[in-house]
Amino acid sequence: MISLSKIYYDFLKYNNSSELLELHSIPYNNFDSIPNKFLTVLENYLEDNELNREQLRILTSMEIEHVSVLMAVANYIRRRKKGDLISFSKNVFIPLTQLCRDQCSYCTFKIEPGEGELLVPPEKVLDSARKAAQAGCTELLFVSGDKPEIIYDVYKDKLKSMGYSSTADYMISMSEICLEENIFPHSNLGIANQSELKRFRKSNPSMGLMLENISERLMKPGMAHHKCPDKYPKARINTISTAGELKIPWTSGILIGIGENWDERIDSILELRKINDLYGHIQEIIIQNFSPKPGIKMEGHPVPTDLDMIKTVALSKLIMGDAVSIQVPPNLNSKSYMLHVFSGVSDLGGVSPLTIDFVNPESPWPQIEIMKKTLNEFGFTLRERLPVYPGYLKSEFIEDHIYQRAIKFVDETGFVAEN
Numbered sequence: 001m002i003s004l005s006k007i008y009y010d011f012l013k014y015n016n017s018s019e020l021l022e023l024h025s026i027p028y029n030n031f032d033s034i035p036n037k038f039l040t041v042l043e044n045y046l047e048d049n050e051l052n053r054e055q056l057r058i059l060t061s062m063e064i065e066h067v068s069v070l071m072a073v074a075n076y077i078r079r080r081k082k083g084d085l086i087s088f089s090k091n092v093f094i095p096l097t098q099l100c101r102d103q104c105s106y107c108t109f110k111i112e113p114g115e116g117e118l119l120v121p122p123e124k125v126l127d128s129a130r131k132a133a134q135a136g137c138t139e140l141l142f143v144s145g146d147k148p149e150i151i152y153d154v155y156k157d158k159l160k161s162m163g164y165s166s167t168a169d170y171m172i173s174m175s176e177i178c179l180e181e182n183i184f185p186h187s188n189l190g191i192a193n194q195s196e197l198k199r200f201r202k203s204n205p206s207m208g209l210m211l212e213n214i215s216e217r218l219m220k221p222g223m224a225h226h227k228c229p230d231k232y233p234k235a236r237i238n239t240i241s242t243a244g245e246l247k248i249p250w251t252s253g254i255l256i257g258i259g260e261n262w263d264e265r266i267d268s269i270l271e272l273r274k275i276n277d278l279y280g281h282i283q284e285i286i287i288q289n290f291s292p293k294p295g296i297k298m299e300g301h302p303v304p305t306d307l308d309m310i311k312t313v314a315l316s317k318l319i320m321g322d323a324v325s326i327q328v329p330p331n332l333n334s335k336s337y338m339l340h341v342f343s344g345v346s347d348l349g350g351v352s353p354l355t356i357d358f359v360n361p362e363s364p365w366p367q368i369e370i371m372k373k374t375l376n377e378f379g380f381t382l383r384e385r386l387p388v389y390p391g392y393l394k395s396e397f398i399e400d401h402i403y404q405r406a407i408k409f410v411d412e413t414g415f416v417a418e419n
Contacts, residue, residue, distance in 0.1 A: 004043050004073070005031050011072035015084070015379035017342050021068060024306060024339055028068040038066060042073050049321060053266060056315060060262040064307050067314075074314035074344030081322040082346040086375055087385045087415065088330075090368070091139035091186070091350040092132035096120050096171055099155050100145025102228035105297035106258055106290055110145055118158050122174065129178040132354055138409055138416060139387040140183045141350055142171050146190040146230035168196045175203040182405065186251075186350075186387035191230050194242050201248050205388035205398045205406060208251030209243075210286065211236050214271050215264040224258040224298065237271065244279025249392040253286030253327070256312050257304035265312055269319045276324060281397070283389040284325040284347055287313050287340075291332050306336055310343045317344030325389070330366050338378055350387075383415040390414020 008031050012018050021028050041055045051059075062070060097119040100110040120128075129140055144167050149156040164170040168189055175185035187200055188208045200207060214233045218225040225231040243250050254268045269285070276282040289304045304312075309328070317326050327347040330337045337348060351368055372382040386406055388398060393406055393414050411417040 001046060002076075004039060004046060004069075007046075007076045008069050008072045011068075011075055011342075014075070015342075016377075017075075020338055020342060020378065024336065025064075026068060026306075026339075027065045029065065031069070034066050034069050038062060038069065042069065045073065045318060051318060053270065056266045056319070057262065059315060060266070060311060062311060067307060067310055070314045071310060071343045074317040075342050077317050077321065078326070078344045078346050082325070084380045085383055086341060086346055086348060086380050087325070087383050087389075088348040088368075088371070089139045089350045089385050089387055090137045090416075091141045091352050091387070092128055092135075092137050092183070093141045093143065093350070093352050093355040094120055094125060094128055096125070096142050096144045096174065097148060097155070097167060098145055099148035099152055101148055101151045102146050102230050103226070104228055104231070105224045105226070106255075106292075106301075108293045108296055109143075113152055113154050118155050119170070122162075122177070125174045126177060126181070128355075129181045129183050133181050133183045135353055137352070137354065138184055138384070139350055140175075140178050140185045141352075141387075142175065142185060142187040142189075144171060144189060168192060168200075172196070172199045172203065175200065179203045179402070179405070184387050184402070184406070191235050191239050192242075193239075194246070197239075197243055197246055197248060201246055202399055203402070204248070205386065205402045206249040206251065206283065206392070207243060209236060209239050210253050210255065210288070211240065211268055211272060212253075212255045213258070213260050213264055214268040215260055217264070218259055237275070240272075240282075241275055241279070244275060244281045247279070247281055247397050249283045249388050249397050250281050251284050251286065251327075252282055253284075253288055254312075255288050255290060256308060257290030257302070258298070259301075266315065266319075269316050273319050276320070280323070281392075282324050283392055284327050285316060285320060286327045286329065286349065287316055288329055289332055306339060309333070309336070309340060313340045313343040313345055330371060334366060338374060341375070341378075341380065347385075348382075383413075384418075385415050386410065 041058050045051050098111040149166055171187055171189055178185055185204045186206050187204050240252055252272055272285055292299055325347045326345050327349045328340045328345050330348045375382045409416055
């Protein structure tokens, strides 16, 4: 077994990491000055690749002067599977409907009838898909509000007039149509049942649903998920688990900075690990930091610090291990995503050359060439992937007709061929 001290000192010499730590005012001390309680936990982890809840709680108490050793171990775990390769997908973002029955305190995505289109019409969806494919995008990211047809009759009637019974029904139809344009749908519907997921699987090589947080406390009055029936943790866990039973490659993750505590963060990641241990379908988890916006209920709420993000990213890497990629959104971490790469991140998610991030419209996507240049300066290689990860490009996880399309886009590594 490689020693913790060697991992630490190797990390400080790796890909200019010391330079990055200094840039972000993160101290890196002599190994012997790091408190023994942290070293013992990390040494135990290296021995059996497992941490219990109490050990994880110890690591959450790290202050800035000791966090570099946690980064070193998480970076070691990422590097032994992914090497120096960081992935992303090139996408177009289509908010199929921004109506939503939930009232999340941090949201600017939701609109009310009369404030915009009830939905993006089929001809616009198809036009966007074609333009995206021509621009070299391989992912069509569908996002919608949660079950707006339940509370908005005008929207329900609009769907009915078009021949659809629900948002899921409409998104499935659009997925089927857009797949024919040589772009791969990746749908984020929200809560979905088994019947809906089976239908999605026929046109979506991968899908997603954020767990956000496992805590029911966040649903109480005054908390971020009050009056949000679709954020009920058991319902989200059920959707993610059902997708696992159906072998749908999945993206999930947590939001941090929405009023949760460290125990709730840890328990959320542990729950995702538990689900993936059962089904093996979670290809990535996103650590998404709360971003305040004018006009929301949480406008004055404090944002997660770099230290919060580093510890959450690194602990997520340790919990999920080699099997699952950790992702941070680069547009929400434009000045610090390299810091998180050195903390265990191996994917920077979907980046669009055509559309804004409709969930975080104030945060523009980084230019892909600039992102590639920055990564190269620190010794990393950026590779484009499909919405479905290379390890899931197999008949067990995707339909054969989707697989036959997908392999035309990739090289022998499973990443999008560079030409």
